[in-house]
Amino acid sequence: MKVSGIICSPRKNGNSEVLVREILKSGGFEDVEMFYANEMHIMGCQACYYCDKHGECAVQDDMQKIYEAIEKADVVAFGAPVYMFGLTGQFKLVLDRLFAFLGPAPEFKSRLPVGKKAVLVVPQGYEDSREYETHIDQMKNAIATVGFEEVKVLSAPGLNAPGEASTRPDLMEEAKKIGQSLSHA
Numbered sequence: 185m186k187v188s189g190i191i192c193s194p195r196k197n198g199n200s201e202v203l204v205r206e207i208l209k210s211g212g213f214e215d216v217e218m219f220y221a222n223e224m225h226i227m228g229c230q231a232c233y234y235c236d237k238h239g240e241c242a243v244q245d246d247m248q249k250i251y252e253a254i255e256k257a258d259v260v261a262f263g264a265p266v267y268m269f270g271l272t273g274q275f276k277l278v279l280d281r282l283f284a285f286l287g288p289a290p291e292f293k294s295r296l297p298v299g300k301k302a303v304l305v306v307p308q309g310y311e312d313s314r315e316y317e318t319h320i321d322q323m324k325n326a327i328a329t330v331g332f333e334e335v336k337v338l339s340a341p342g343l344n345a346p347g348e349a350s351t352r353p354d355l356m357e358e359a360k361k362i363g364q365s366l367s368h369a
């Protein structure tokens with residue numbers, strides 16, 4: 185199985201990365217490609233609608249590497265921490281550009297091959313995981329619309345220090361279970 189991890193936190197070895205790596209390790213995946221959105225040159229969507237006519241994005245930047253990886257991947261794990269009650273800037277840039285996988289309105293039919301799975305890893309400082317349920321549902325819907333048949337979520341509350349997730353057996357266990365379930369799919 186081909187797998188991609190897309191880390192949309194600016195922190196290397198932060199909680200998003202720790203949990204995404206645990207998922208990928210537990211899945212036993214061999215063909216893994218990691219992307220760090222913060223280190224890539226990714227412009228915001230230019231709303232040119234070139235993708236509507238041509239089936240691909242006109243903007244030639246590092247997002248092209250992510251498009252190629254997603255087209256080939258069976259599983260994509262997004263590290264998407266909560267910033268200011270919502271998405272990090274890095275994830276918003278990626279997410280908007282994934283619009284290029286959609287056909288024209290009103291159907292917005294995905295061009296991605298069927299059967300892909302995604303997992304959203306959502307670390308957050310706040311202790312109560314219910315706080316961001318709406319935000320997480322919206323991200324989940326957006327990723328499903330892009331063309332992922334199944335979107336799993338690991339909501340990880342109470343995390344502040346970078347990499348603190350590795351000291352939380354509950355979250356590491358949940359990551360492990362998600363990884364195993366993805367590999368058996």
Ligand SMILES: Cc1cc2nc3c(=O)[nH]c(=O)nc-3n(C[C@H](O)[C@H](O)[C@H](O)COP(=O)(O)O)c2cc1C
Pocket residue numbers: 193194195197198199200201263265266267268269270307308309310311343344345346347
């Ligand atoms: C600019 C900024 C905004 C944040 N906003 C929130 C927030 O609104 N709610 C929350 O629970 N945590 C918030 N956090 C905390 C992060 O979600 C938390 O530290 C998370 O573990 C970061 O993931 P990472 O280690 O992968 O970077 C914020 C952190 C930063 C730096």
